[in-house]
Amino acid sequence: MLSQYYDALLDRFTRYVKIDTQSDPECPDYPNTYPSTQKQLDLLNLLKRECEAMGLHDVECDCHGYVTATLPSNVDREVKTVGFIAHVDTSPEVSGANVKPIVHKNYQGNDIVLPDRNDVVIKFDDNPELAEQIGNDIITASGTTLLGADNKSGVAAIMTAMSYLVDHPEIPHGDIRIGFTPDEEIGGGTIYFDIEKFNAYCAYTVDSSTRGMLDTETFSADSMSITFYGINTHPGHAYHQMINAIKLVSEFIERLPKEDLSPETTKDRQGFVHPIDIKAGVDSATVQFILRDFVEENLTKQKDLLLSLAQATVDAHPGSTFESEHKVQYRNMSSVLDQYPDVTANAMKAIEESGLEVRQMAVRGGTDGSQLSLNGLPTPNIFAGEQNYHSRYEWVSVQDMLKSAEVIVRLAQIWAN
Numbered sequence: 001m002l003s004q005y006y007d008a009l010l011d012r013f014t015r016y017v018k019i020d021t022q023s024d025p026e027c028p029d030y031p032n033t034y035p036s037t038q039k040q041l042d043l044l045n046l047l048k049r050e051c052e053a054m055g056l057h058d059v060e061c062d063c064h065g066y067v068t069a070t071l072p073s074n075v076d077r078e079v080k081t082v083g084f085i086a087h088v089d090t091s092p093e094v095s096g097a098n099v100k101p102i103v104h105k106n107y108q109g110n111d112i113v114l115p116d117r118n119d120v121v122i123k124f125d126d127n128p129e130l131a132e133q134i135g136n137d138i139i140t141a142s143g144t145t146l147l148g149a150d151n152k153s154g155v156a157a158i159m160t161a162m163s164y165l166v167d168h169p170e171i172p173h174g175d176i177r178i179g180f181t182p183d184e185e186i187g188g189g190t191i192y193f194d195i196e197k198f199n200a201y202c203a204y205t206v207d208s209s210t211r212g213m214l215d216t217e218t219f220s221a222d223s224m225s226i227t228f229y230g231i232n233t234h235p236g237h238a239y240h241q242m243i244n245a246i247k248l249v250s251e252f253i254e255r256l257p258k259e260d261l262s263p264e265t266t267k268d269r270q271g272f273v274h275p276i277d278i279k280a281g282v283d284s285a286t287v288q289f290i291l292r293d294f295v296e297e298n299l300t301k302q303k304d305l306l307l308s309l310a311q312a313t314v315d316a317h318p319g320s321t322f323e324s325e326h327k328v329q330y331r332n333m334s335s336v337l338d339q340y341p342d343v344t345a346n347a348m349k350a351i352e353e354s355g356l357e358v359r360q361m362a363v364r365g366g367t368d369g370s371q372l373s374l375n376g377l378p379t380p381n382i383f384a385g386e387q388n389y390h391s392r393y394e395w396v397s398v399q400d401m402l403k404s405a406e407v408i409v410r411l412a413q414i415w416a417n
Contacts, residue, residue, distance in 0.1 A: 017148035023089035035182035079174025083203030086154030087184035114143030149396035150389035154206035161408035173412035212356040215381035221329040249285035336373040
């Protein structure tokens, strides 16, 4: 359906990924400083200009960096307004600077060796999704950076779909709102997102992976930090006086469950607690956790477990203490989407009309749509083709991005009908 837009989509995507938009979880005074990195505005302002050049209406990049625009309705009846949203930032886990996108034409099932790091190999046997890509065109980075398909493949798909609809006014659609957000990768993508101003009945984030994927259930998520306080003295006179906080936090980590409640030992609908950062000295040491489960009540159990393990640690070392901080991050979107069956049904229909099988699963992660749904804008997640995200092994196929754009076009038409 959109095959003639291959070159335009490829050009968009490769231009977008060359712009470093990595977000920063250590941004001082966040979220008063927003977005977390100014370089995200390089792409956001570019998208604003491209939306204007395309002829979209109400184009804006607001004071927080959110870019929004409208493709006006072309039907003479009342139609629900639908939105499409993608985020521009890339993961802090791997560098997104100086990305060199490489197009591997007519992929034939081989292992893909990335030229700037010969030890970084995307192996066919380790990537079952590659079996569906025979004959397609695979895009990777060069081996020293991530690619940025998460979520610039979604950005490119939305922009390509809007271009197609502008060029084909015979396709009926209501008002379509698009939005591009910063800081999704650090959990802040919706902090200042104005749902009322966005003014849509529902929206779809374009940020899932395998073609045909439709995500309607995500983890619920909290964060938690625990700080241990020891007693620091001169090490030459520390006998029966010093309590080393580095050793406290090490002992605490050793108490964590090993056979369950860890990312490396859980799958499917099992939750976990996951230490992600430690800042430690003799006087004090802080460990940061993320807590994840599909059942919200289980997050309380995880929090209580960590507190009990921390208490056991300091009980074993009289004179030491600890304190904790707990924050809600996002919640499982299914509780909201269940109330809007038309939102999911229309997405399924659009995927099927694009010649694909609908694939649904509970996502062991979250999207901007998780929080948007809880804030009143039902927002499931449709595929953009991105694979192995947050790593140097990231890849996406041009054909999958084109299919994503086709689903967006068909969704717009289905809502109009």
